[in-house]
Amino acid sequence: MSNAQKADPGLYDYLPYRNRPAIEWPDGKTCAVWVAPNLEFYELDPAVNPHRKSWAKPHPDVVGYAHRDHANRVSHWRMAEMMTKHGFPGSVSLSVALCDHIPEVVEDARQRGWEFFSHGIYNTRYSYGMDEAQERAIIEDSIATVERATGQRIRGWLAPALTHTPRTLDLIAEYGLDYTCDLYHDDQPTDVKVKSGNLTAIPYSLEVNDHYGFFIYNMSPREYADTLIRQYDRLADDGEQSGTVMCIPLHSYLIGQPHRIGAFESVLEHIAADGRAWITRAGDIVDRFREQIA
Amino acid sequence: MSLDPAYLEYPKRRRGMDHDYYPYSNFFERKPLQWPDAKKLLVWPVISLEYFPMVPSDDPFRAPGHMQTAYPDYRHYTAREYGTRIGIYRLLGAFEKVGARISVAINSVIAERYPELIRDIVAGGHEIIAHSTDMNGTIASGMDVAEERILIIRSLDALEKATGTRPRGWLSIARSQSFHTARLLVEAGVDYMCDWVNDELPYAFQTEAGPITNLPLNHELSDRQIINVQQQSVDSYTQQMTDAANWLIGEAETSGGRMMPMHLTPYIMGLPYRIAAFERLIADFAERPDIGFSRGDTIIDNWDAQQ
Numbered sequence: 001m002s003n004a005q006k007a008d009p010g011l012y013d014y015l016p017y018r019n020r021p022a023i024e025w026p027d028g029k030t031c032a033v034w035v036a037p038n039l040e041f042y043e044l045d046p047a048v049n050p051h052r053k054s055w056a057k058p059h060p061d062v063v064g065y066a067h068r069d070h071a072n073r074v075s076h077w078r079m080a081e082m083m084t085k086h087g088f089p090g091s092v093s094l095s096v097a098l099c100d101h102i103p104e105v106v107e108d109a110r111q112r113g114w115e116f117f118s119h120g121i122y123n124t125r126y127s128y129g130m131d132e133a134q135e136r137a138i139i140e141d142s143i144a145t146v147e148r149a150t151g152q153r154i155r156g157w158l159a160p161a162l163t164h165t166p167r168t169l170d171l172i173a174e175y176g177l178d179y180t181c182d183l184y185h186d187d188q189p190t191d192v193k194v195k196s197g198n199l200t201a202i203p204y205s206l207e208v209n210d211h212y213g214f215f216i217y218n219m220s221p222r223e224y225a226d227t228l229i230r231q232y233d234r235l236a237d238d239g240e241q242s243g244t245v246m247c248i249p250l251h252s253y254l255i256g257q258p259h260r261i262g263a264f265e266s267v268l269e270h271i272a273a274d275g276r277a278w279i280t281r282a283g284d285i286v287d288r289f290r291e292q293i294a
Numbered sequence: 295m296s297l298d299p300a301y302l303e304y305p306k307r308r309r310g311m312d313h314d315y316y317p318y319s320n321f322f323e324r325k326p327l328q329w330p331d332a333k334k335l336l337v338w339p340v341i342s343l344e345y346f347p348m349v350p351s352d353d354p355f356r357a358p359g360h361m362q363t364a365y366p367d368y369r370h371y372t373a374r375e376y377g378t379r380i381g382i383y384r385l386l387g388a389f390e391k392v393g394a395r396i397s398v399a400i401n402s403v404i405a406e407r408y409p410e411l412i413r414d415i416v417a418g419g420h421e422i423i424a425h426s427t428d429m430n431g432t433i434a435s436g437m438d439v440a441e442e443r444i445l446i447i448r449s450l451d452a453l454e455k456a457t458g459t460r461p462r463g464w465l466s467i468a469r470s471q472s473f474h475t476a477r478l479l480v481e482a483g484v485d486y487m488c489d490w491v492n493d494e495l496p497y498a499f500q501t502e503a504g505p506i507t508n509l510p511l512n513h514e515l516s517d518r519q520i521i522n523v524q525q526q527s528v529d530s531y532t533q534q535m536t537d538a539a540n541w542l543i544g545e546a547e548t549s550g551g552r553m554m555p556m557h558l559t560p561y562i563m564g565l566p567y568r569i570a571a572f573e574r575l576i577a578d579f580a581e582r583p584d585i586g587f588s589r590g591d592t593i594i595d596n597w598d599a600q601q
Binding site: 041043044047049050057060063065070074102122129131133134138214219221222260261 | 524
């Protein structure tokens with residue numbers, strides 16, 4: 001890859017927000033809303049990647065590890081039950097080794113009708129520094145592991161801990177995956193330029209990710225809930241012109257804490273009651289988008 | 295460029311956890327707990343009582359709240375001392391007004407430096423949890439095991455000497471442990487530790503020397519996290535604690551008794567402009583028949599009797 005290619009990898013075509021072709025969601029809905037719970041497994045004493053540390057502290061990073069383990073023991077169940085109560089399916093960003101470690105959580109998500117995409121093997125193993133064969137190995141591992149555990153063939157990818165290589169998008173497209181959650185340039189789905197196959201960038205979000213809300217922007221639980229409601233209201237308004245997408249990316253060890261989950265319920269109530277939301281899964285959004293641009 | 299092939303090997307990828315300290319357990323599939331007096335929620339206040347030497351140690355790491363300027367850092371030294379002179383008494387007063395007995399996690403040098411304070415805490419019926427020696431007594435991997443053992447024993451011995459009672463509980467500074475800490479605590483006769491924040495009730499934690507109970511002191515529900523780290527106001531703090539209590543009481547209706555840790559720092563919550571809101575929170579909780587206050591050791595004993 002030349003330096004010019006590195007500087008501008010040409011991920012997609014520029015498309016101004018004004019005067020875009022209309023994207024239509026089913027039943028005249030204006031905003032496709034999908035919830036992306038990150039169901040993760042972090043290792044207590046992971047192998048060291050030379051390009052990024054797994055934990056801030058020497059292993060064991062007790063607070064870092066235990067905080068995230070709260071997800072599988074306690075807060076997943078709290079969050080999942082609330083999503084189901086209000087009619088929101090999940091599109092799961094999955095550390096696929098969770099299928100091996102704690103199949104109870106994966107099976108719970110499957111039974112709720114949730115969709116799975118890969119978030120790597122563990123959230124403590126990073127793609128930085130991998131050669132092509134190694135990167136293929138984690139994609140193949142992801143496909144096989146999720147298929148074995150859930151019967152689903154994964155359709156999407158969110159890089160483990162958001163660690164990419166310049167090859168990742170081409171490779172996942174080559175393996176037939178349909179969407180990436182790693183590009184943040186738009187409020188609508190976008191075609192990604194890949195060497196082979198088709199790849200759609202679906203709007204995920206870091207800005208309204210609970211991790212950003214609580215630990216980058218330091219919001220209170222009620223401020224975060226209000227943020228999500230404002231995000232939704234604007235996207236539903238904009239979607240009158242051309243359908244928009246809102247993702248609510250969650251980590252149950254954050255949103256499922258007892259001081260946060262109640263405030264979050266008001267968000268689901270608001271969106272469910274509004275009437276303009278197509279509350280669905282990532283793959284459905286990608287399919288509907290592709291039908292219209294084909 | 296490629297990674298060491300071992301980076302794509304996962305020797306601990308198996309059913310259950312990637313260690314042997316505790317098995318996986320779904321919080322919502324356990325036998326419901328019954329708390330005394332039919333309480334639905336036990337609030338477990340833990341005040342950290344800390345002494346920061348004016349010469350900080352970075353070995354193995356510098357404790358949160360420690361000195362920051364070139365020597366002499368009068369501003370941080372004295373601002374922390376404000377907590378052990380004034381803030382602690384405001385917090386104790388808030389709990390005494392409602393008759394609550396709580397836990398106080400104490401650096402053992404506090405017992406040597408301020409015996410009057412220790413007498414007041416003991417006289418109030420509060421529990422003392424061992425919290426290292428002073429704020430240079432941090433623990434992390436890389437620390438010599440013999441040194442870590444001495445640190446733990448020195449803390450327990452000094453607190454026992456000052457109070458006549460050996461602490462049953464342990465809280466590490468910043469909840470930071472090495473791979474040896476839990477075993478060393480068992481060997482030192484400690485019944486429970488508060489460092490692992492992965493649960494909302496006690497659970498059994500295995501070590502090579504036998505079991506210890508972990509009583510999770512949720513760092514997310516601490517004044518340090520909400521007020522210092524996330525920069526929220528005390529009014530937001532009291533709202534968050536109230537929301538948490540209400541949520542947990544709702545769960546208790548169907549799933550059994552719940553526990554809410556309340557980790558407090560005298561130099562944070564004990565300030566004049568914050569304490570009134572905190573006192574109102576405590577008074578509100580005290581008026582609710584479904585909420586009780588508890589010491590950590592009492593929660594452990596109640597839980598243990600129902601296992």
